Amino acid sequence: MTVTPRATIRDAKCILVVGATAGIGRALALAIHDLPSRPTVIAAGRRQERLDELAQTGDRVKTARVDLTSGRAALKQFVDEMLATYPDLDAVVLSSGIQHIFDFKQPEQKFDLDLFEDEYTTNYVATVTLIKFFLPHFLKLSEQGRPSFLMPITSGLGIVPGPWVPTYSATKAALHSLALSLNHQLKDTKVQVMEIMPPLTESELHDHQGMTPKLSKFWLPLDEFTEQTMAGLCRGDVQVCPGDTQDKWDKFEKGKIELMAVNRT
Structure with a gap:
């Protein structure tokens, strides 16, 4: 990528992974735990049995239960x-x-509007809420000269939507736009925004849709996603684009961060 922050994931000492009970989140939590810098990893999610299993995977893996649909007060309590x-x-x-x-x-x-509201809340509103609640702590670290990291996971569908999942694509586009703005607003601090933009990746995300057999012929294997993503995080990429997301980034996103630096409209 063309823009590199001042620190990398190797500099982090204690890393919370929200959504770590399956798929991408679980894989990244375990890969981060295995970094030579030996950080503490807090795996957070909704399914207690998955958290219990994760707690057995390493002595520096801690767990915490959180439900992103539980409301603002509960999320504030979780952060505190x-x-x-x-x-x-x-x-x-x-x-x-x-x-x-x-x-x-x-x-x-x-x-279904109920499903839409759950999707919008989980993918965007709760994520923004957590960022708001963690930022005062991260800004205090910045004042002390310590780097910190916000790593939202968006999607290649936030660049080019998948019309069969229109609201998912819209929430990821919104989060992608927010990540760009956060990167710009926080550029004079030591709070690093590192956006992870997966392509279609091996995951349980699609199981309830009945599409896993079809999609498994096309998705990026989870181990390849993890390897490419960790490489980007260890380089300090502002936007980490595994698989074919890189092609979408090259075509539609290249130069956007630089353009924002001079955009006043």
Whole structure:
């Protein structure tokens, strides 16, 4: 990438991974735990049995339960508890996400507003809420000369939408735009924004859709995604683009961060 922050994931001492009970989040939590810098990793998610399993994978893996649909007050309590228990926490990976297929040609049968609200809340509103609650702590670290890291996981579908998952694509586009703005607003601090933009990747995300057998012929294997993503995080890439997301970035996103630096409209 063309823009590199002042620190990399190797500099983090205590890393919270929200959405670590499956798929991308789980894989990144375990890969981060294995870094030579030996950080503490807090795996957070909704499914207690998955958290219990993760707690057995390493002596520096801690766990915490969180439900991103539980509301603002509960999320504030979660953040306060994390910072009280882990005052050295200096990085957050925001991996939680859900995805539903909606068909606007059949709005009464195939567009469920309850599912839409859950998707919008989980993928965007709760993620922004957590960022807001963690930022005062990270800015204090910055004042002390310490780097910290916000790592939202967006999607290649935030660049080129998948019309079969229109609201998922929209939430990821919104989060992608927010990550660009955060990167610009925080550029004079030591708070590093490192956006992870997966392509279609091996995951449980699609199981409830009944599309896993079809998609498994095309997706990026999880181990390849993890290897490419960790390489980007260790380089300090502002935008980490594994697989074919790199092609989309090259075509539609290249130069955007630089353009924002001079954009006043």
